[in-house]
Amino acid sequence: MRLPLSWTSVLMPFLAMVASIGLRSAALAEDTAAAIRPFRINVEQSVLDDLQYRLAHTRWPDALDVPDWEYGVDPAYMKELTEYWRTKYDWRKQENSLNELPQFVTTIDGIDLHFIHVRSKHAHALPLVLVHGWPGSVYEFHKIIPRLTEPEKFGGKAEDAFHVICPSLPGFGFSGKTRERGWSSQRMAESIAKLMARLGYEKYGAQGGDWGSGVVRWLATADGAHCVGAHSNFPGGNRPMEDPLRGVTPKELERLETRQKELNDHRAYGAIQGTRPLTLGYALNDSPAGLAAWVVDKFWAWSDHGGKLESVYTKDELLTNVMFYWVTETMPSSVRIYYESQHNNPRPASMTEFKTSGKQAPLGFALFPKEINVPPRAWVERTLGKELFHWTEMPRGGHFAALEQPELLADDVRAFFRKLR
Numbered sequence: 001m002r003l004p005l006s007w008t009s010v011l012m013p014f015l016a017m018v019a020s021i022g023l024r025s026a027a028l029a030e031d032t033a034a035a036i037r038p039f040r041i042n043v044e045q046s047v048l049d050d051l052q053y054r055l056a057h058t059r060w061p062d063a064l065d066v067p068d069w070e071y072g073v074d075p076a077y078m079k080e081l082t083e084y085w086r087t088k089y090d091w092r093k094q095e096n097s098l099n100e101l102p103q104f105v106t107t108i109d110g111i112d113l114h115f116i117h118v119r120s121k122h123a124h125a126l127p128l129v130l131v132h133g134w135p136g137s138v139y140e141f142h143k144i145i146p147r148l149t150e151p152e153k154f155g156g157k158a159e160d161a162f163h164v165i166c167p168s169l170p171g172f173g174f175s176g177k178t179r180e181r182g183w184s185s186q187r188m189a190e191s192i193a194k195l196m197a198r199l200g201y202e203k204y205g206a207q208g209g210d211w212g213s214g215v216v217r218w219l220a221t222a223d224g225a226h227c228v229g230a231h232s233n234f235p236g237g238n239r240p241m242e243d244p245l246r247g248v249t250p251k252e253l254e255r256l257e258t259r260q261k262e263l264n265d266h267r268a269y270g271a272i273q274g275t276r277p278l279t280l281g282y283a284l285n286d287s288p289a290g291l292a293a294w295v296v297d298k299f300w301a302w303s304d305h306g307g308k309l310e311s312v313y314t315k316d317e318l319l320t321n322v323m324f325y326w327v328t329e330t331m332p333s334s335v336r337i338y339y340e341s342q343h344n345n346p347r348p349a350s351m352t353e354f355k356t357s358g359k360q361a362p363l364g365f366a367l368f369p370k371e372i373n374v375p376p377r378a379w380v381e382r383t384l385g386k387e388l389f390h391w392t393e394m395p396r397g398g399h400f401a402a403l404e405q406p407e408l409l410a411d412d413v414r415a416f417f418r419k420l421r
Helices: 005-034 047-058 077-087 091-098 143-151 186-197 211-222 250-262 268-275 279-285 287-301 314-326 331-342 377-387 406-418
Strands: 037-039 103-108 111-118 126-131 162-167 204-208 227-232 363-367 389-393
Touching: 047 077, 047 287, 077 287, 077 314, 091 103, 091 314, 103 186, 103 211, 111 143, 111 314, 126 186, 126 406, 143 162, 143 406, 186 211, 186 250, 186 331, 204 211, 204 268, 211 227, 227 406, 268 279, 268 287, 268 331, 279 287, 279 331, 287 314, 314 331, 363 377, 389 406
Parallel strands: 126 162, 126 204, 204 227, 227 363, 363 389
Antiparallel strands: 037 103, 103 111, 111 162
16 A cells, blocks of 8 residues: 555654664664673572581481592591581682672673683783683682783793683583583684684683683684684693604603503593583582582592692682582583583574684693693694694693692793793
Protein backbone atom coordinates (compact mmCIF):
# COMPACT_ATOMS: atom_id res chain seq x y z
CA MET A 1 0.00 0.00 0.00
CA ARG A 2 1.31 3.43 -0.93
CA LEU A 3 0.99 6.00 1.90
CA PRO A 4 -0.35 9.49 1.25
CA LEU A 5 2.36 12.13 0.91
CA SER A 6 1.42 13.69 4.26
CA TRP A 7 1.97 10.34 6.04
CA THR A 8 5.24 9.74 4.23
CA SER A 9 6.60 13.10 5.33
CA VAL A 10 5.85 12.23 8.96
CA LEU A 11 6.83 8.56 8.93
CA MET A 12 10.16 8.72 7.10
CA PRO A 13 11.91 11.03 9.65
CA PHE A 14 10.51 8.83 12.43
CA LEU A 15 11.92 5.67 10.84
CA ALA A 16 15.25 7.40 10.31
CA MET A 17 15.29 8.40 13.98
CA VAL A 18 14.51 4.81 15.09
CA ALA A 19 17.28 3.47 12.87
CA SER A 20 19.69 6.02 14.27
CA ILE A 21 18.79 5.08 17.85
CA GLY A 22 19.25 1.40 16.98
CA LEU A 23 22.69 2.02 15.53
CA ARG A 24 23.73 4.10 18.52
CA SER A 25 22.41 1.41 20.91
CA ALA A 26 24.33 -1.30 19.07
CA ALA A 27 27.49 0.82 19.13
CA LEU A 28 26.97 1.54 22.85
CA ALA A 29 26.54 -2.17 23.59
CA GLU A 30 29.74 -2.93 21.68
CA ASP A 31 31.65 -0.18 23.48
CA THR A 32 30.35 -1.41 26.84
CA ALA A 33 31.46 -4.96 26.09
CA ALA A 34 34.90 -3.71 25.08
CA ALA A 35 35.24 -1.46 28.13
CA ILE A 36 37.95 -2.16 30.68
CA ARG A 37 36.24 -2.07 34.06
CA PRO A 38 37.92 -1.75 37.47
CA PHE A 39 37.54 -4.87 39.62
CA ARG A 40 37.92 -5.66 43.30
CA ILE A 41 37.65 -9.09 44.90
CA ASN A 42 34.75 -9.08 47.35
CA VAL A 43 33.52 -12.55 48.23
CA GLU A 44 30.09 -12.63 49.84
CA GLN A 45 30.10 -13.53 53.52
CA SER A 46 27.53 -16.26 52.89
CA VAL A 47 30.12 -18.07 50.74
CA LEU A 48 32.66 -17.96 53.58
CA ASP A 49 30.05 -19.06 56.13
CA ASP A 50 29.13 -22.02 53.94
CA LEU A 51 32.81 -22.92 53.63
CA GLN A 52 33.16 -22.93 57.41
CA TYR A 53 30.20 -25.28 57.76
CA ARG A 54 31.53 -27.69 55.14
CA LEU A 55 35.02 -27.74 56.66
CA ALA A 56 33.58 -28.46 60.11
CA HIS A 57 31.57 -31.38 58.72
CA THR A 58 34.26 -32.97 56.55
CA ARG A 59 33.81 -36.73 56.16
CA TRP A 60 37.32 -38.15 56.24
CA PRO A 61 38.26 -41.26 54.25
CA ASP A 62 39.80 -44.25 55.92
CA ALA A 63 43.51 -44.70 55.34
CA LEU A 64 46.06 -47.48 55.58
CA ASP A 65 49.06 -47.31 57.88
CA VAL A 66 51.56 -46.69 55.08
CA PRO A 67 54.41 -44.21 54.48
CA ASP A 68 53.35 -40.56 54.07
CA TRP A 69 51.81 -39.58 50.72
CA GLU A 70 52.20 -43.03 49.14
CA TYR A 71 48.46 -43.46 48.46
CA GLY A 72 47.76 -39.76 48.10
CA VAL A 73 47.80 -36.71 50.35
CA ASP A 74 48.95 -37.67 53.84
CA PRO A 75 45.84 -37.87 56.10
CA ALA A 76 47.55 -36.26 59.08
CA TYR A 77 48.72 -33.30 56.99
CA MET A 78 45.36 -32.91 55.29
CA LYS A 79 43.55 -32.79 58.64
CA GLU A 80 46.08 -30.28 59.95
CA LEU A 81 45.69 -28.06 56.87
CA THR A 82 41.89 -28.24 56.98
CA GLU A 83 41.78 -27.37 60.68
CA TYR A 84 44.03 -24.38 59.99
CA TRP A 85 41.73 -23.37 57.14
CA ARG A 86 38.71 -23.55 59.44
CA THR A 87 40.16 -21.86 62.54
CA LYS A 88 43.10 -19.61 61.57
CA TYR A 89 43.10 -18.83 57.85
CA ASP A 90 41.90 -15.29 57.14
CA TRP A 91 40.48 -14.86 53.64
CA ARG A 92 39.63 -11.20 54.21
CA LYS A 93 43.29 -10.49 54.95
CA GLN A 94 44.31 -12.20 51.71
CA GLU A 95 41.52 -10.44 49.83
CA ASN A 96 42.67 -7.03 51.06
CA SER A 97 46.26 -7.81 50.08
CA LEU A 98 45.22 -8.93 46.60
CA ASN A 99 43.10 -5.81 46.17
CA GLU A 100 46.22 -3.69 46.57
CA LEU A 101 47.05 -4.86 43.04
CA PRO A 102 45.16 -3.00 40.27
CA GLN A 103 42.61 -5.42 38.82
CA PHE A 104 40.21 -5.15 35.89
CA VAL A 105 37.65 -7.07 33.87
CA THR A 106 36.86 -6.80 30.18
CA THR A 107 34.61 -8.91 27.97
CA ILE A 108 36.38 -10.73 25.15
CA ASP A 109 34.70 -13.37 22.99
CA GLY A 110 31.73 -13.52 25.34
CA ILE A 111 33.88 -14.16 28.44
CA ASP A 112 34.55 -11.69 31.25
CA LEU A 113 38.34 -11.79 31.42
CA HIS A 114 39.78 -10.83 34.82
CA PHE A 115 43.35 -9.53 34.94
CA ILE A 116 45.89 -7.82 37.17
CA HIS A 117 47.57 -4.86 35.47
CA VAL A 118 50.51 -3.24 37.25
CA ARG A 119 52.27 -0.54 35.26
CA SER A 120 55.88 0.25 36.04
CA LYS A 121 56.86 3.82 36.89
CA HIS A 122 59.49 3.49 34.16
CA ALA A 123 57.98 4.80 30.92
CA HIS A 124 60.21 2.63 28.72
CA ALA A 125 59.05 -0.59 30.43
CA LEU A 126 58.14 -3.52 28.18
CA PRO A 127 54.59 -4.89 28.58
CA LEU A 128 54.77 -8.50 29.81
CA VAL A 129 51.84 -10.90 30.08
CA LEU A 130 52.23 -13.65 32.71
CA VAL A 131 50.08 -16.74 32.09
CA HIS A 132 49.30 -19.35 34.73
CA GLY A 133 48.11 -22.91 34.28
CA TRP A 134 46.25 -25.56 36.30
CA PRO A 135 45.94 -25.87 39.28
CA GLY A 136 47.47 -22.43 39.58
CA SER A 137 46.04 -18.93 39.40
CA VAL A 138 47.14 -15.32 39.09
CA TYR A 139 47.95 -15.57 42.80
CA GLU A 140 51.15 -17.38 41.78
CA PHE A 141 52.57 -14.09 40.50
CA HIS A 142 52.12 -11.83 43.52
CA LYS A 143 55.77 -12.27 44.60
CA ILE A 144 57.28 -11.79 41.18
CA ILE A 145 55.30 -8.72 40.05
CA PRO A 146 57.32 -6.13 42.01
CA ARG A 147 60.58 -7.78 40.89
CA LEU A 148 59.53 -7.14 37.30
CA THR A 149 57.93 -3.70 37.62
CA GLU A 150 60.62 -2.28 39.94
CA PRO A 151 63.75 -4.38 39.29
CA GLU A 152 66.08 -1.74 40.73
CA LYS A 153 64.67 -2.54 44.20
CA PHE A 154 65.71 -6.20 43.84
CA GLY A 155 69.24 -5.94 42.54
CA GLY A 156 68.22 -5.37 38.92
CA LYS A 157 68.34 -2.38 36.62
CA ALA A 158 65.58 0.08 35.78
CA GLU A 159 66.08 -0.52 32.06
CA ASP A 160 64.85 -4.13 32.58
CA ALA A 161 61.43 -3.02 33.90
CA PHE A 162 58.10 -4.39 32.71
CA HIS A 163 54.47 -3.37 32.79
CA VAL A 164 52.89 -6.61 34.06
CA ILE A 165 49.55 -8.08 32.98
CA CYS A 166 48.29 -11.29 34.64
CA PRO A 167 45.03 -12.61 33.15
CA SER A 168 42.96 -15.32 34.78
CA LEU A 169 42.43 -17.86 32.02
CA PRO A 170 38.81 -18.20 30.80
CA GLY A 171 37.03 -20.52 33.21
CA PHE A 172 39.59 -19.93 35.99
CA GLY A 173 39.35 -17.82 39.13
CA PHE A 174 37.59 -14.51 38.72
CA SER A 175 37.27 -14.76 34.95
CA GLY A 176 33.92 -15.89 33.60
CA LYS A 177 33.16 -19.57 33.12
CA THR A 178 33.30 -20.99 29.63
CA ARG A 179 29.79 -21.88 28.38
CA GLU A 180 30.60 -23.50 25.03
CA ARG A 181 32.59 -26.42 23.73
CA GLY A 182 35.91 -25.70 22.11
CA TRP A 183 37.68 -23.50 24.68
CA SER A 184 41.08 -25.15 24.29
CA SER A 185 44.34 -23.58 25.44
CA GLN A 186 44.87 -22.25 21.90
CA ARG A 187 41.52 -20.41 21.96
CA MET A 188 42.45 -18.99 25.36
CA ALA A 189 45.71 -17.76 23.85
CA GLU A 190 43.70 -15.87 21.23
CA SER A 191 41.77 -14.12 24.00
CA ILE A 192 45.02 -13.03 25.63
CA ALA A 193 46.35 -11.66 22.34
CA LYS A 194 43.10 -9.69 21.98
CA LEU A 195 43.46 -8.43 25.56
CA MET A 196 46.95 -7.10 24.86
CA ALA A 197 45.64 -5.34 21.75
CA ARG A 198 42.74 -3.86 23.69
CA LEU A 199 45.18 -2.49 26.26
CA GLY A 200 46.92 -0.69 23.40
CA TYR A 201 50.21 -2.56 23.57
CA GLU A 202 51.79 -2.73 20.10
CA LYS A 203 54.72 -4.76 21.41
CA TYR A 204 54.79 -7.11 24.39
CA GLY A 205 56.57 -10.10 25.86
CA ALA A 206 55.00 -13.27 27.28
CA GLN A 207 55.92 -15.65 30.08
CA GLY A 208 54.15 -18.77 31.32
CA GLY A 209 54.33 -22.20 32.85
CA ASP A 210 52.12 -25.30 32.66
CA TRP A 211 49.24 -24.49 30.24
CA GLY A 212 50.63 -20.97 30.19
CA SER A 213 53.72 -22.34 28.44
CA GLY A 214 51.65 -23.49 25.48
CA VAL A 215 49.77 -20.20 25.49
CA VAL A 216 52.91 -18.04 25.33
CA ARG A 217 54.49 -20.23 22.66
CA TRP A 218 51.32 -19.79 20.61
CA LEU A 219 51.53 -16.02 21.08
CA ALA A 220 55.14 -16.06 19.88
CA THR A 221 54.11 -18.02 16.80
CA ALA A 222 50.71 -16.59 15.86
CA ASP A 223 51.10 -13.02 17.12
CA GLY A 224 54.75 -12.49 16.26
CA ALA A 225 54.00 -9.04 14.84
CA HIS A 226 53.35 -7.93 18.44
CA CYS A 227 54.86 -10.56 20.74
CA VAL A 228 58.61 -9.94 20.79
CA GLY A 229 59.45 -13.18 22.60
CA ALA A 230 58.14 -15.87 24.94
CA HIS A 231 59.83 -17.19 28.07
CA SER A 232 58.66 -20.33 29.83
CA ASN A 233 59.53 -22.39 32.89
CA PHE A 234 57.89 -25.48 31.33
CA PRO A 235 60.16 -26.70 28.51
CA GLY A 236 58.82 -29.06 25.89
CA GLY A 237 60.97 -31.57 24.07
CA ASN A 238 59.93 -35.10 23.12
CA ARG A 239 62.31 -38.02 22.82
CA PRO A 240 63.52 -38.04 19.20
CA MET A 241 62.79 -41.13 17.13
CA GLU A 242 66.32 -41.27 15.68
CA ASP A 243 69.48 -41.36 17.78
CA PRO A 244 67.75 -40.01 20.92
CA LEU A 245 70.92 -39.92 23.02
CA ARG A 246 72.85 -37.68 20.63
CA GLY A 247 74.04 -34.65 22.58
CA VAL A 248 72.50 -35.85 25.86
CA THR A 249 74.78 -35.88 28.91
CA PRO A 250 74.71 -38.69 31.49
CA LYS A 251 73.57 -36.16 34.11
CA GLU A 252 70.61 -35.07 31.96
CA LEU A 253 69.61 -38.66 31.31
CA GLU A 254 69.79 -39.57 35.00
CA ARG A 255 67.71 -36.51 35.91
CA LEU A 256 65.09 -37.40 33.32
CA GLU A 257 64.81 -41.04 34.40
CA THR A 258 64.69 -40.11 38.09
CA ARG A 259 61.93 -37.55 37.57
CA GLN A 260 59.90 -39.94 35.43
CA LYS A 261 60.11 -42.58 38.15
CA GLU A 262 59.12 -40.06 40.84
CA LEU A 263 56.00 -39.03 38.90
CA ASN A 264 55.03 -42.45 37.61
CA ASP A 265 52.08 -42.66 40.06
CA HIS A 266 51.05 -39.02 39.62
CA ARG A 267 49.64 -38.96 36.09
CA ALA A 268 46.04 -40.12 36.52
CA TYR A 269 44.72 -36.58 37.06
CA GLY A 270 45.39 -35.64 33.42
CA ALA A 271 43.62 -38.73 32.08
CA ILE A 272 40.55 -38.07 34.25
CA GLN A 273 40.37 -34.34 33.47
CA GLY A 274 40.93 -34.98 29.79
CA THR A 275 38.13 -37.54 29.51
CA ARG A 276 35.59 -37.19 32.37
CA PRO A 277 35.94 -33.63 33.73
CA LEU A 278 32.31 -33.27 34.78
CA THR A 279 32.27 -36.47 36.84
CA LEU A 280 35.24 -35.16 38.80
CA GLY A 281 33.67 -31.70 38.99
CA TYR A 282 30.75 -32.88 41.13
CA ALA A 283 33.08 -33.85 43.96
CA LEU A 284 35.52 -30.94 43.72
CA ASN A 285 32.77 -28.33 43.60
CA ASP A 286 31.01 -29.82 46.65
CA SER A 287 33.81 -30.58 49.11
CA PRO A 288 36.39 -27.95 50.06
CA ALA A 289 38.59 -30.58 51.72
CA GLY A 290 38.37 -32.71 48.58
CA LEU A 291 39.23 -29.74 46.37
CA ALA A 292 42.19 -28.80 48.56
CA ALA A 293 43.49 -32.38 48.57
CA TRP A 294 43.28 -32.58 44.77
CA VAL A 295 45.27 -29.35 44.38
CA VAL A 296 47.76 -29.82 47.23
CA ASP A 297 48.66 -33.26 45.89
CA LYS A 298 50.01 -31.52 42.77
CA PHE A 299 51.99 -28.99 44.81
CA TRP A 300 53.53 -31.90 46.71
CA ALA A 301 54.48 -33.86 43.58
CA TRP A 302 55.69 -30.94 41.48
CA SER A 303 57.68 -28.84 43.97
CA ASP A 304 61.23 -28.96 45.31
CA HIS A 305 60.62 -29.37 49.05
CA GLY A 306 62.64 -32.43 50.12
CA GLY A 307 59.67 -34.00 51.87
CA LYS A 308 58.56 -30.86 53.74
CA LEU A 309 55.96 -29.04 51.66
CA GLU A 310 55.87 -26.03 53.98
CA SER A 311 59.58 -25.45 53.51
CA VAL A 312 58.63 -23.74 50.23
CA TYR A 313 54.96 -22.74 50.72
CA THR A 314 53.07 -21.50 53.75
CA LYS A 315 49.62 -22.81 54.58
CA ASP A 316 48.23 -19.39 53.65
CA GLU A 317 49.80 -19.61 50.20
CA LEU A 318 48.47 -23.09 49.55
CA LEU A 319 44.98 -22.20 50.75
CA THR A 320 44.74 -18.85 48.96
CA ASN A 321 45.42 -20.56 45.66
CA VAL A 322 42.73 -23.13 46.52
CA MET A 323 40.33 -20.32 47.43
CA PHE A 324 40.58 -18.93 43.89
CA TYR A 325 38.78 -22.08 42.80
CA TRP A 326 36.45 -22.54 45.77
CA VAL A 327 34.90 -19.09 46.09
CA THR A 328 34.39 -18.78 42.32
CA GLU A 329 33.23 -22.39 41.78
CA THR A 330 35.56 -22.63 38.80
CA MET A 331 37.22 -25.98 39.38
CA PRO A 332 34.71 -27.74 37.05
CA SER A 333 35.21 -25.15 34.29
CA SER A 334 38.98 -24.98 34.76
CA VAL A 335 39.59 -28.71 34.33
CA ARG A 336 37.73 -28.62 31.02
CA ILE A 337 40.89 -27.13 29.48
CA TYR A 338 42.24 -30.71 29.50
CA TYR A 339 39.22 -32.11 27.67
CA GLU A 340 38.97 -29.30 25.13
CA SER A 341 42.69 -29.35 24.40
CA GLN A 342 42.59 -33.10 23.77
CA HIS A 343 39.42 -33.10 21.64
CA ASN A 344 39.11 -31.28 18.36
CA ASN A 345 35.82 -29.51 19.11
CA PRO A 346 34.65 -26.70 16.81
CA ARG A 347 35.62 -23.12 17.51
CA PRO A 348 33.18 -21.52 19.99
CA ALA A 349 30.53 -19.49 18.17
CA SER A 350 31.11 -16.53 20.50
CA MET A 351 34.74 -16.14 19.39
CA THR A 352 35.60 -13.37 16.97
CA GLU A 353 38.13 -13.87 14.21
CA PHE A 354 41.84 -13.76 14.92
CA LYS A 355 44.38 -13.21 12.16
CA THR A 356 47.90 -14.47 12.68
CA SER A 357 50.63 -11.95 11.92
CA GLY A 358 54.38 -11.57 11.95
CA LYS A 359 57.18 -14.10 12.05
CA GLN A 360 58.06 -16.55 14.81
CA ALA A 361 59.36 -14.73 17.90
CA PRO A 362 62.28 -16.13 19.92
CA LEU A 363 61.69 -18.62 22.74
CA GLY A 364 63.53 -19.03 26.02
CA PHE A 365 63.31 -21.60 28.81
CA ALA A 366 64.24 -21.91 32.45
CA LEU A 367 64.43 -25.55 33.53
CA PHE A 368 63.72 -26.13 37.23
CA PRO A 369 64.86 -29.55 38.52
CA LYS A 370 61.51 -30.62 40.00
CA GLU A 371 59.44 -29.59 36.98
CA ILE A 372 57.12 -32.22 35.50
CA ASN A 373 59.08 -32.21 32.24
CA VAL A 374 62.88 -32.13 32.48
CA PRO A 375 63.98 -32.90 28.90
CA PRO A 376 67.64 -32.75 27.89
CA ARG A 377 68.53 -29.49 26.19
CA ALA A 378 69.48 -31.36 23.00
CA TRP A 379 65.92 -32.66 22.67
CA VAL A 380 64.49 -29.16 22.99
CA GLU A 381 66.99 -27.84 20.45
CA ARG A 382 66.09 -30.59 17.99
CA THR A 383 62.39 -29.83 18.47
CA LEU A 384 62.59 -26.04 18.19
CA GLY A 385 65.68 -25.39 16.10
CA LYS A 386 66.38 -21.68 15.63
CA GLU A 387 63.34 -20.78 17.74
CA LEU A 388 65.30 -21.65 20.91
CA PHE A 389 67.06 -18.45 21.89
CA HIS A 390 67.74 -18.85 25.61
CA TRP A 391 68.24 -21.75 28.05
CA THR A 392 68.91 -21.73 31.80
CA GLU A 393 69.14 -24.68 34.19
CA MET A 394 68.12 -23.72 37.71
CA PRO A 395 69.76 -25.02 40.91
CA ARG A 396 66.45 -25.60 42.70
CA GLY A 397 62.71 -25.18 42.31
CA GLY A 398 59.77 -26.85 40.65
CA HIS A 399 56.59 -26.38 38.68
CA PHE A 400 55.14 -23.32 40.43
CA ALA A 401 58.32 -21.33 39.94
CA ALA A 402 56.87 -17.82 40.35
CA LEU A 403 55.52 -18.75 43.78
CA GLU A 404 58.33 -21.06 44.87
CA GLN A 405 61.42 -19.33 43.44
CA PRO A 406 60.37 -15.79 42.42
CA GLU A 407 63.90 -14.37 42.54
CA LEU A 408 65.39 -17.01 40.25
CA LEU A 409 62.53 -16.78 37.77
CA ALA A 410 62.44 -12.97 37.70
CA ASP A 411 66.18 -12.77 37.12
CA ASP A 412 65.94 -15.18 34.18
CA VAL A 413 62.96 -13.40 32.65
CA ARG A 414 64.88 -10.13 32.77
CA ALA A 415 67.95 -11.80 31.24
CA PHE A 416 65.94 -13.27 28.36
CA PHE A 417 64.16 -10.08 27.40
CA ARG A 418 67.32 -8.00 27.85
CA LYS A 419 68.54 -9.68 24.65
CA LEU A 420 65.38 -8.64 22.79
CA ARG A 421 64.83 -5.04 23.88
